[in-house]
Amino acid sequence: MASSVLLRLRRHVPSARLPAFLRPVSTSDDADEQPTPKKPKTRADFPTFLLDSFCLRQFDDQKTFSGTKIDYDPKAFQDKINAYYESGEYDLVDGYAPFCKHLFVPNFINARIPTIPITPKSAHLLQTGYLARVPEELPVLTRWFPSHSVTPETAKWLDIVLYSREQIRLENEAMGKSVLDESDAPWRIISVKAQVVAHELPMEPMTILRNALGKDVGGSGVALDQDKYLASVEYWAKHAHIKHST
Template identity: 45%
Template sequence: MSSFNELELSTFCYRQFDDPKYTGSKITISKESFMEALNKEYTEQNKVLQDGYAPFCKHLFVKNFCDCRAGQIEITEETKPLIQTEYVARTMEELPVLSRFVLSSQVGQLVQKATFLDIILYSREQCEKEENKKYDPKIKWFVVSVKAQNVNFETPMNPITIMRNALGISEGGSGVQLNREKYMESVKYWKNHVIVRNDD
């Protein structure tokens, strides 16, 4: 990725492009094309970002410019029997945690192109802290996750992600202390939604 843009793609986010069985919002255009379009949107929005769950986290909401399908669906009587579980680690260093999902091949007709992309950004300083490395100071924000969804506001992160963050950087989290109120909001949301794993 070029270093003259304020937004860059984190290596953590590469899996959304490279892993054919990624669980969540799978991106089917190249990393270069994605970041070129994203930096254009960022500039056109006057570089205005929305606050995230911590000072180092921001959100950029843009129209879905890459035909990305929604990364989650509502749990209904139709989808409930299709839910699977598996212990999953996002990286080689992380401890596997229990994840639940439905396969895209089984719910394809229910997974439509999303209206918006929620671009989740971490500050350069936070990424340097988590990865124990230095980046070009021209970079202000790294894209750590992309959520394709039908609303232009933040939806609750998965409860296990909140717990992992509270465990600290050594266990793959961000080190942000668990907020009970936010955790219960997350549980309320994810009791009725499930992530889609791509397999088609």
């Protein structure tokens, strides 16, 4: 009699509401029917670095861009930079502000150095003009060597300049640009600089001034540091970019 009552209870009362001693014991077959847990997402799903749209001009604008030109598939380049970092052999280096970092990796793209020293023999070749890096920015006075008049050297290192995801979002909002993508990647590659040394070189004086002017004119909003500005002037008084003639 007792066994039949227990059987009825098990048939009509949900297991969760039965006392523990009345609940059916699961078997190995029941365990096999449990849903397979989802595979945890890896760093391949969430890369550390993504190419920012600002950097894409280095891939696309081979004729007029005066910085490092990259003849490489953008997605493959992004994957390569992530692989270098994930190898553990290359560390992030602090930049000019908390939201800026650098990653120095070997020049695997065979890029040429986009600047050369100004010498008495080459100074007469310099050209000047008002240029903007992107359409949203104001043109500023710039000088450069025409590419047909000089021969650039092949670099040893690439300086991968990184901005935090949040900084890019703030700058885009200030300039009325589209909202940042929804990727969880914490860093955006904003610039790639081919150079001989594995450390940061001074940014151009006008870049420092633009940053100080604010986000709505294409800067980062970082206040001008007089010592860094004077160091920039000293370096760029002796160097100039190489630019294709338009």
